[in-house]
Amino acid sequence: MINLRSIGPVAVACLAATALLSSCGVGLGSTGGDADRVTLAFASFGGPYSDAQKKAWVDSFEDANPGIKIVMDSPVDTAKIKAMVESGNVTWDVVDVGGDFGLQSHGDLLERIDCTVVTTCDAPAAGMTNSDYRVAQNVTTFAVGFKRDAFATEPTSHADFFDVTTFPGKRGLWKLASGGALELALLADGVAPDQLFPLDVDRALAKLDTIRDHTIWYDSPPGGQDMLSTGEASMVVNFAARPYDLATRLGSPVDVLWDRHIVAGSYLVVPKGTKHKAEAMQFIAWMTDPARNADISKHYPLAPGSAAAVDKVDPGVSEWLATSHLEGAVSQDDEYWDEYFGSVNDQFQAWLTQ
Amino acid sequence: MVDAVVVVSGAPSQETGPPEARKSRFNGWAWLVLPGLVFILAVFGWPLGEVVVRSFGGDGAVQNYGVFFDSPIYFRALNSTLITSASVTLSCLLIGYPYAYLMSQSRRTELLLAIVLLPIWTSFLVRTYAWQIWLQDTGVINSTLLRMGVIDEPLSLIRTNLGVVIGMTGILLPFAILPMFTVMRRIDRELVRAAENLGAKPRIAFRRIFVPLSLPGVYSGCLLVFVLALGFYIAPAILGGTSSPTLSTLIIDKVQRELDFHTASALGVTLLLIALVAVAIGSRVVRIRDVFGGGAP
Known part of the structure; x- marks a missing residue:
């Protein structure tokens, strides 16, 4: 008799467990939609x-x-x-x-x-x-977007990104090794576009060191857009579509330096x-x-x-559009980034924390 | 599931058996834990096992766990993760203790509790972005202070460790307050009054009687906040600077950018081990079941 009494709960428990598992299964397996579509x-x-x-x-x-x-x-x-x-x-x-x-x-x-x-x-x-x-x-392309009203004279070259005396204000960069910062630093330091890859990471970081105290780092492209929009930074390297959005949708006085940009x-x-x-x-x-x-x-x-x-x-x-400024376009070497992202990122992050 | 509910609702009538049948601690209804157990194992146990197994896969455990010796970044991240968690724990304690005391003494406990609980029902992400709006160089705090002429340069409130600690304290404060409140509420106030009756000044009575009795709650709250803070990702990513990365942000890079699940798993397991060590140390001063159960000290 005691056994009989305990069967009920066991059955309930098993039933519930089965129901739970099967509902999981249905949830994962179903794709929905009509059968013929x-x-x-x-x-x-x-x-x-x-x-x-x-x-x-x-x-x-x-x-x-x-x-x-x-x-x-x-x-x-x-x-x-x-x-x-x-x-x-x-x-x-x-x-x-x-x-x-x-x-x-x-x-x-x-x-x-x-x-x-x-x-x-x-x-x-x-x-x-x-x-x-x-x-x-x-x-898509990484380019320097700048606030036109932040300077006495507007910048004309990507190298101006590293000249904080003539062009005051913070610089915004993506906290991501392949987010364009290293390439831009090397180009501004005089590396020829066709010699860019493999990246001389030490040289790029040395160049970034010169503006370290003036740089603020963003976590994702919309964050970089905010920096430029609120004026926290006067120049930001970001996808070119971001400054476009500020200029057209919000009417901000924002423009892009097209003399060098990094095509992704x-x-x-x-x-x-x-x-x-x-x-x-x-x-x-x-x-x-x-x-x-x-x-x-x-x-x-x-x-x-x-x-x-x-x-x-x-x-x-x-x-x-990047395709309208081809003379300044430098392509990212995808094979390089695929192979070396890990080691370059370790070096980049270690430099960031110094 | 509907069947289960129907049968369960009939339970009390079946339960009224002869007294001797109820002597056994586990009757048949104990089997009802089975669905929950299966769920926990399937949703937490299995994935966790998978992560541990993966941390030994790929190029091997030596390679995966060896990243700490390959690049200084991982040790720095480990360090700053621990420092950040400790700072958040301390600030939660400093802010939370007086508040919990107020809650335990006040007649308006429900109101004070609601103030603590309401933010929990708002999304983490939204609250962290709200902090960003307050803390950034052109944010509410800095622009107000600038306009008032208190400061000439914006204060570095964001993209610093300070920003992370502020943001995480805001999110984790309830986890410090609630255990402390639970313990404080149970402290017999007559004891404090007795001390005062015997000539102790209120300050002394508070320090010598109330504070020691509230310590289990303090330990529980601190342990909970510290362990939760170890794994935070959103606040360090949005409010943090570059000088103090946390392990969680490095794990994201490993997973999303490098597709290196093995090293990411090794980092995750390391973080878990640190949390377990913290809990083990904590268990020497407080009963772990009280931390989560809020039971009597």
Whole structure:
């Protein structure tokens, strides 16, 4: 009889445990959506950037392909791609990544780009580098943005970033080794653009030492935008789209020094093991197609990543695009950063803490 | 799950058995801990095990844990993590103790409790950005002081260790106040009054009677704040400067930028070990179950 009495609770407990586990399972496994409609997950960086991608490409793609629905996710985290692939649970089909990802060395994490579907594999815009696993989507660039009313005379050269007597005020830099600070320091110190890589990190840090007391470091690009907007810093190295946003949307007296800028770029990749590889390639082909790759510039100040689309940009923003200032463009060496980020970052962080 | 609820609601009637059947400490209903146990193991135990295993993978444990000897940055980060946690603990104690005392003596305990608890229901991130708006060079504090002519140059309140300590103290203060309050509330006030009756000045009675009796709460609060502060990421990242990185910010770099899960795991395990050592040391002066249970001292 005692046994009988204890069976009830045991059953309840087991039932509850089963319910819990199965609900977990359903939660992880379900993708939702209609059965006859394929849902593609497109991961991007969020904010106005993702909104621009939606207006430029996602909406029109869905209209043209009624069988495919695109769900946008953000932010992108390449560590998440690695975790997805390693756990065999890939929930992103197309991902927007920076220049340091999607290289040959990431082949075990990514699907090969199907260049029979994607037409621009061999024709990225100047300064961009495709691989077997990625296609250039748009050109982003690190440049010096400055407050025009902070100085008696406006700066004209990227070297002025390091001249705090003639051009007073704090300098804003990204607290990230590959955030443009090291490249800019070397260029300002007289290193020729074609000799920039491999980086002479010691020399770059010595140059940054000269403005150490005048530098404030930001944690993410919006933080750098705030520094310039509030006047905490008079010059900030950031993605060129950030000062553009201040100048156009907020009407701030802000401009960019285009004589030297460091092209980083944005690429599209497909995580290995996606269930919708064919549709993913189709979507990438749509975005990078020279006929509409420049559409992004209508909504956000970014140049197209396909060479043939460069002359189709919106004339209203062309002044703010990296591709309109090619004579000053220096490309980041993605292979270099992929291989040496760890050691350079250790050195950079150690220098920061001195 | 619905079934479970229905059966549970019928429990009391079944429970009224003969007295001798209730002698056993564990009856069948103890099995109800099973779902919770399974959940804890699946959601905390398994991932933690995975992190430990990963910290030995890749190029091997020697390489992963050896980063502390490869570059000075990791030792510096470890140091400044400990210093930051200690500073936050101290400032939480200095601000929290008088407040907890006030709470335990006041008739308005509920109001004072609400003031402590309300901020917990606001997002960490939002509160940290709010601190940024207050502390930055062009922020509320600096621009007010500048306008009043108190200072000529903005004070370095942000991008310094001071900023991190201010921000983290704001977030962790409730975790210091609540354990102290719980203990103080249980202190028999007649004891203090008896001391005063026997001729002790109020100051002496407070120091010799009340403070020692409140120490278990102080230890609990400090231990809780210190351990929680070790793993903070958002406040150091947003309010912190470059001179004192914390291990958590380096872990993020390892994971997100280098995709080096093995070294990141090793750093994480190191941080966990430090927390365990802190708890072990703490357990010599306070019963750990009181820290989290708020039980009687």
